[in-house]
Amino acid sequence: MDKLRSLEIFLATCDSGSFAGAARICNSDPSTVSKAIGRLEAQLGLTLFQRSTRQLRITTAGKRYARTVRKIIQDLSSCENELKYLNDSPSGTLRISSAVCYGHLYLRPLFRAFCQRYPAIKLELEINDLHVDIIENDIDLALRTGYVKDSRLVARRLSPMDFLVCVSPQYLEAHGTPRNCDDFKQHQWIGFRIKETQQLQPIFLPNEKGEYIPYELERSHITDDGEAMAHMCADGLGFAQLPHFLAKKGLNSGALVSLYPYFRPPQPDSGVFAIYPKRDYLPAKVRVFIEFLTASLAATGEDANSTWAEDWNPIVNFSQ
Known part of the structure; x- marks a missing residue:
């Protein structure tokens, strides 16, 4: 029997004044209650109750122990209720x-x-x-x-x-619109360097079947900051393959336009x-x-x- 259960039985015995009363409170039987109190007394090396054939009387040590145990269980219950409230309440x-x-x-x-x-x-x-x-x-x-x-x-x-190939309208006016992937070799490209690996993010472009495959293109400019890449693209420094959350503001405002449908990496x-x-x-x-x-x-x-x-x-x- 765990210690907390023994303490609950001890308090029930104090409150009821008998093993039979404690058994009713704890949904147990008098024999189990008596054994639990005996084990608790053995652990403590103290007599908590004076027993006789007619009555059960708590000792002075038992009264002092009961005050401490009652406070501990009340504090524990209060803590559990508080934690439950914090878990259930958005705060x-x-x-x-x-x-x-x-x-x-x-x-x-x-x-x-x-x-x-x-x-x-x-x-x-x-x-x-x-x-x-x-x-x-x-x-x-x-x-x-x-x-x-x-x-x-x-x-x-x-x-x-989702990634979109983006560019500024001004860049297209000055340098023309590429019509296939090979055309990009004649254009500037803004690359993104991944901070954790220091590798350049791959560029995926569609072939004639519309299938996205990685393309090796020289990056004219490189940054490790996504917002800087989007701004550099909008400023006319070249093409960039931007994730949708980076491209959204520029596309909605007209500062950017996109070529080709979106590319979605297949990895889970x-x-x-x-x-x-x-x-x-x-x-x-x-x-x-x-x-x-x-x-x-x-x-x-x-x-x-x-x-x-x-x-x-x-x-x-x-x-x-």
Whole structure:
């Protein structure tokens, strides 16, 4: 029998004044109660009750022990209720780690509305592109483009990551519009260097069948910052293959145009993911934020299986 159960039986015996009464309270039998009290006394090396054929009387040591035990159990119950409330109620500090571009362009604009809806939640935002250990760093939720497989974590896909070949209208006016992939050899290209690996992000372009394959093209300019790449593209420094969340603002404003339909990497770990520690009970602050984020994305045409890029009309298509 565990110690906590023994203490509960001890208090029930104190309150009822008999083993039979404690047995009724604890849904047990007098023999089991008597043995539990005997084991507790043996562990403590103390006599908690004076026994006689007619009555059971608590000792001075037993009274003092009962006061302490009652306080411990009350504190434990209070702590459990508080933790349950915090887990069930959207409140407390929500620590979020987000990929840089996604955090600036998609996440930050949602914070005001989220905080108005859940004023008891305080946000703590960490912006970086590193796959940090969210458990070791006490992070509630990470938003990443791609994920590292870890049995301790849940990775929930928010959307695919669709890429579009983008360029500024001014660049096309000055240098012409390429009509096939080989034409790009005569044009400038802005490359993206992945910080963690220091490798250049591959460029995928469609062949005559519309199948996307990797192309080896010389990069005229290189950056390791996604927003800088989008701005350099809009400034007319060349073509760039931008993820949909980086291309969206420029395409909507007309600062950028896209060539070819979107490209979606086929790998299962490609996309934008909400990553959080695996647990039996997801804290309410994490649950409501994920629900809010997915609803906000759905309003813009994005979900776990699609993005708005699917419906975007490019200026050059396969048939042209």
